[in-house]
Amino acid sequence: MKSLEELLAEHPFFRGMKEEHIRLFAGCASNVCFDAGAFLVREGEPADRFFLLRHGRVALEVQIPGRGSAVIQTLGEGDVVGWSWVVPPYRWTFDGRAVELVRAWSFDAVCIRTKAEQDPSLGYELLKRLLPVVVERLQATRLQLLDVYGEGKLGVRSPA
């Protein structure tokens, strides 16, 4: 049977990370499961953990008064859920809801932050892996904002 460290090492987030660092992460990790419809995180609540998805999809949602919830993005296997735990005041800015059965690794945010403070190389390694995720999602959001499919003329090879 594989150890927790070995299982974590298989997740894309940890690919190529030193064993000693993975061991530190493993010390803050637990295996969690959410049924479809269950919330992993709720907007405004303390961001005291983050998740690495192993199975299933999670919808990031925002509640719009009078209009219900709007899905901002869907995350899937291999994705990271949450970075509000890195940035004060450590509160979730979106809801995260399981679209289907979700299995994930959950990491205690205080535990990870404390270890990162004590070992800056761990903190740097963490940020090197988290920042590309933030950048990718920022770029995706910008593209989303462009509304590139709106009133386009594709399929028509001239605007006649």
Added chain:
Amino acid sequence: MYAVPPDPYLPEPAVVVRRRREMPDVWTLELRTASEDFSFQPGQFNMLYAFGVGEVPISLSGSPDRRGVAVHTVRAVGAVTTALAQLRPGTVVGVRGPFGTSWPLAEAEGRDLLVVAGGIGLAPLRPVLYHALTRRERYGRVAVLYGARTPQDLLYRAELGRWRSRLDVQVEVTVDRADHEWRGNVGVVTTLLPRASVDPGETVAFVCGPEVMMRYAVAGLERLGVPRESIYVSVERNMKCALGLCGHCQWGPYFVCRQGPVFRYGDVEGLLRVREL
């Protein structure tokens, strides 16, 4: 005696045999062409003439294996396309074509095939899927990544479902906006790229959609490790004669109607970055 070559400017009559509403402003027309031998390569387009209104270039979106039939998906955005979208079965439309370059399916044989489509950009790529799925054994893994604005804007929904039910093709769909009723993916199509089950170094990628989407998609493909020379895009420009004569579709050194619409990305990358073009 010699045979008089057909006048390339002269449209041939084709009869609308079927029309299907894909979205409120998007229709798919099935035309029976004058020639029973009419055929095309995936990626090519026809010039469709709505009599008395005008002529527009429209991608062929049906099966390349059906001779004598031209299928076109048209979004009603102007006078001609609105007239085309309103054509009823039994009416006649003028057709010239097919024109332009095609997706290099032969190059993709023996390799993984990744199709990335945005919005109505799925239309010029659907013939690729008809072709590849009919000859499935010629290709490695086949993946389709498709993005649209909302769930209501998804093209060929039933077909996407059928392809998805096959075990030998991966189909991932996402929309930019959705409410909580939508159980699929939300996010731009580029967010699906890491989920494509292909071997990037052995993949040929065909990309079609709004140009800004294609730029981001190509950047994502390169990050995955798909070789630049294996990435192809289909671009749209203002095509008129479709013969490379009138110059309306000139794009740097190319006439899109003749040297395009399908280009190897590396050949046009610089042009896609020129703001004035």
